[in-house]
Amino acid sequence: MSAPTVEAPRRVLAWRPGPVALAGAIAVALVIAGELLSPGFAGYGQLVNLMRVAAFLGVIAIGQTIVIIAGGGGVDLSVGKVATFAAIIGSRVMAGDDAGIVPAVALALLVSAGIGLVNGLCVTLLRIPPFVMTLGMIGVVQGLILAYTGGQASGRAAPALTSLVNGRVVGDLPGLLFLWLLLGLLAVWLLRRTTFGWNLFAVGANRTAAELTGVRVNRTLIVAYVLSATFAGLGGILLLGYTESVFLDLADQYMLPSVAAVVIGGTLLAGGIGGYAGTAVGAIVLTVLQGLLTTLDIGGAGRTVVNGIVLLVLLSLYGRQRRLRS
Amino acid sequence: MSTALLEMTGVRKRYGGVQALDGASLTAVRGEVHALLGPNGSGKSTLDKTLAGTVVPDSGEIRIDGAVARIGGPRDAHALGVAAVYQQLSIVGDLTVTQNVVLGLEPARRWGFLDHRAARDRAGAALERFAAAFSGRLPLDRPAGSLGPGELQIVEVAKALARGPRILVLDEATASLHKEQVEVLFEVVGELRAAGVLVLFTSHRLDEVFALCDRATVLRNGRTAGTVELADTDEAELVGLMVGDVPHRAPRRAPATTGAPAPTEAFVGAGPEARPGAEAEAEAVPGAEARAGAEARPGAEAVPGARLEVRGLTTERLRDVGFTARAGEVLGLGGLQGQGQSELLLALFGAARVSAGEALLDGRPLPLTSPVRAARAGVALVPGDRGRQGMFATRPIQENLSLASMRRRARAGLALGAAAERSAARSMVERLRIKLGSLADPVSTLSGGNQQKVVIGKWLLDRPRVVLLDDPTKGVDVAAKEEIYAIVRGLADDGAVVILNSSDNRELAELSDRVLVLFEGAVVEELSGAAITEGRLVAGALRLAPGESL
Ligand SMILES: Nc1ncnc2c1ncn2[C@@H]1O[C@H](COP(=O)(O)OP(=O)(O)OP(=O)(O)O)[C@@H](O)[C@H]1O
Numbered sequence A: 001m002s003a004p005t006v007e008a009p010r011r012v013l014a015w016r017p018g019p020v021a022l023a024g025a026i027a028v029a030l031v032i033a034g035e036l037l038s039p040g041f042a043g044y045g046q047l048v049n050l051m052r053v054a055a056f057l058g059v060i061a062i063g064q065t066i067v068i069i070a071g072g073g074g075v076d077l078s079v080g081k082v083a084t085f086a087a088i089i090g091s092r093v094m095a096g097d098d099a100g101i102v103p104a105v106a107l108a109l110l111v112s113a114g115i116g117l118v119n120g121l122c123v124t125l126l127r128i129p130p131f132v133m134t135l136g137m138i139g140v141v142q143g144l145i146l147a148y149t150g151g152q153a154s155g156r157a158a159p160a161l162t163s164l165v166n167g168r169v170v171g172d173l174p175g176l177l178f179l180w181l182l183l184g185l186l187a188v189w190l191l192r193r194t195t196f197g198w199n200l201f202a203v204g205a206n207r208t209a210a211e212l213t214g215v216r217v218n219r220t221l222i223v224a225y226v227l228s229a230t231f232a233g234l235g236g237i238l239l240l241g242y243t244e245s246v247f248l249d250l251a252d253q254y255m256l257p258s259v260a261a262v263v264i265g266g267t268l269l270a271g272g273i274g275g276y277a278g279t280a281v282g283a284i285v286l287t288v289l290q291g292l293l294t295t296l297d298i299g300g301a302g303r304t305v306v307n308g309i310v311l312l313v314l315l316s317l318y319g320r321q322r323r324l325r326s
Numbered sequence B: 001m002s003t004a005l006l007e008m009t010g011v012r013k014r015y016g017g018v019q020a021l022d023g024a025s026l027t028a029v030r031g032e033v034h035a036l037l038g039p040n041g042s043g044k045s046t047l048d049k050t051l052a053g054t055v056v057p058d059s060g061e062i063r064i065d066g067a068v069a070r071i072g073g074p075r076d077a078h079a080l081g082v083a084a085v086y087q088q089l090s091i092v093g094d095l096t097v098t099q100n101v102v103l104g105l106e107p108a109r110r111w112g113f114l115d116h117r118a119a120r121d122r123a124g125a126a127l128e129r130f131a132a133a134f135s136g137r138l139p140l141d142r143p144a145g146s147l148g149p150g151e152l153q154i155v156e157v158a159k160a161l162a163r164g165p166r167i168l169v170l171d172e173a174t175a176s177l178h179k180e181q182v183e184v185l186f187e188v189v190g191e192l193r194a195a196g197v198l199v200l201f202t203s204h205r206l207d208e209v210f211a212l213c214d215r216a217t218v219l220r221n222g223r224t225a226g227t228v229e230l231a232d233t234d235e236a237e238l239v240g241l242m243v244g245d246v247p248h249r250a251p252r253r254a255p256a257t258t259g260a261p262a263p264t265e266a267f268v269g270a271g272p273e274a275r276p277g278a279e280a281e282a283e284a285v286p287g288a289e290a291r292a293g294a295e296a297r298p299g300a301e302a303v304p305g306a307r308l309e310v311r312g313l314t315t316e317r318l319r320d321v322g323f324t325a326r327a328g329e330v331l332g333l334g335g336l337q338g339q340g341q342s343e344l345l346l347a348l349f350g351a352a353r354v355s356a357g358e359a360l361l362d363g364r365p366l367p368l369t370s371p372v373r374a375a376r377a378g379v380a381l382v383p384g385d386r387g388r389q390g391m392f393a394t395r396p397i398q399e400n401l402s403l404a405s406m407r408r409r410a411r412a413g414l415a416l417g418a419a420a421e422r423s424a425a426r427s428m429v430e431r432l433r434i435k436l437g438s439l440a441d442p443v444s445t446l447s448g449g450n451q452q453k454v455v456i457g458k459w460l461l462d463r464p465r466v467v468l469l470d471d472p473t474k475g476v477d478v479a480a481k482e483e484i485y486a487i488v489r490g491l492a493d494d495g496a497v498v499i500l501n502s503s504d505n506r507e508l509a510e511l512s513d514r515v516l517v518l519f520e521g522a523v524v525e526e527l528s529g530a531a532i533t534e535g536r537l538v539a540g541a542l543r544l545a546p547g548e549s550l
């Protein structure tokens, strides 16, 4: 056969912006719009602050990305509650004392992972739809929180944790941003350079084929839910470092934004396509948008409407891109 | 007849880094069955699609009946009387057969509602001619998803015919058909020819091409290599035109060393330390390795001691199947398609519910409970339905090739080295001559035959001990077929048991040491050695007694 097997150079002109680039452009556009509408919005300090807020969402959404990539309607609605629970455990165990940090973080993450394990086992072995399972899990964790705290959160972040999260490092940037970068790189590595990551994408892209290729489908899914809950717990701990003391619904509101960040980042809800870089940008887009709406003093209904419109516009843009490509 | 009905000239189409069509041309007349041939990825499907309006070429001219045809979309093609059956089926599983056939046709509407009676009549008329392929009863009201692959393909053809085309494109429409269904299709094509329709026919089975077509245009690398009258051409000439200057390998059994690369090259990327424990397991059966190496395959006398032993295997669609296979044996599965061959392969891979029976691999029980355990035990499966079972369409070619074997190259079973994965994938791309732009492209951008090569290639990297092949060369071009045959023999020479199901009796006859003929889920006959001829296979499939003529 005469067909050569050379890899032809890719044509630069054929390049079309992918979802990540599009979302990035939206983030920049929002910042510029903010600066125009309210000078000072794009100031250095203000931007650093936005990034810090985005970091919590970004970390919690790592696990959400993993679960959504696994496909089959995979989603983890319990991330917010799990993050709250982890922060509550952390604060109580470390009780404002540096010596308590290690056992506190270890216990909080262990409990989170356990919750993820239950999610994963129920989704795979009992075949409970992920949406239903993780929604139900919110109630279960809420019960655990009440039982654990008796309705009154206690303890305090250890000073070391607070300075790790809030302390200024290079260029006046808080340590939190470096932690986010580190965890983000870990997530990207996990998805793109490990057998787990490739198996995960395979399971999301075609579950039957994955099975017939010898991929441990159930194990991959269970690990995905464990990771999701663990990263959520980590997000909760970081949030604790930021707020120093906890309340009973500390991170609950991250549930829907974590899914939105993943989707804005171009990960397909159907599974099998996506990645963490997009999610990180998605978290930034959402945070900048909230910042802008706050600055413009748009609240309540207006805010919800704007959020919805941004999401729809982005998704329709992605749909167009996909059609152009195929 | 004198003026061409269809004239395509200078058609170009580029996808990213791949020049799919590079000035291809084709001229065909009314009442002709015109074959469009060429290696995988040579641009046949792309040329068909430019005619059918689903791909807009970068440049080029299409004339129909002498007039320049401006085809900007499927509707334009439809208006010009072009209907196409694509390699990738377009049937919607949730709709009934009737709904599928009339989809987009929108027959008589009353008050804006679809007239079901009219729709059903129309679908019935289109499917009527294929009645024989459905054993008499047309499945008009059944959901299309419940049909077998061959029946789906027929419905797809009927759907095109319902549009009353002047030009009908059949792109590998026979790849998933049984022999009997092919015959029905050929009859219909004959009628169309008599009615003055131009049929463009693409197939990698040359016997079909010679049986059906009048002329053939051969594409190579997106360019037209020539057009020939099939009556004045023999197979060797045609193949020569397709493969170009590269000398074609002798099609019949050749010692695995001549021409074909050494069999061990099938395992590139799998170092000697690959599959830890394989050696130890082999040692558990004294002499297993030695036997595997020493055995000369063709015609070798049965050596006591089997590598794979299957007893009383029973599933929903298999009845008490038992056989033994020696190391290095290629065991064919014959019979009409759909008699349990695919099910047997799935069962051996742990992917079918086994109600009774067992299998021993090298004397140890082979778990039939999960594909993971089968794969870990050294069993590989190339499934019959590439799109549904074999391929991760949206994932890169790289991942598709790596998935089955990456575990062994990974550090600590987790960390993948980009370079190691790339070189493993490249070795397969070169060995199977997969035509691609970049390893990072989704596998769905490959041509049909090249996708099939990827599905096979992923297992070759895994050094399997039992290789289960379900119609492995479906849609694969002549040269690559030989390559795959050489690899299958190489695997066998290295001691693997190969079990091959094929809808192509020629392929079965060429590759198998022994053939089990299946009928309704049971083994009804066994052919071996010189008894494996195409004639005997057909007779066996139809359950004729030996000597009885067809
Ligand atoms: N949508 C696409 N995106 C990128 N590349 C494509 C696309 N469609 C086709 N190609 C490339 O164009 C080339 C020609 O493909 P085509 O499907 O026409 O081949 P073919 O001759 O039909 O092969 P086969 O015999 O395997 O079906 C291939 O190399 C393929 O990878």
Ligand SMILES: [Mg+2]
Binding pocket: B044, B045, B046, B087, B171, B447, B448, B449
């Ligand atoms: Mg094709």
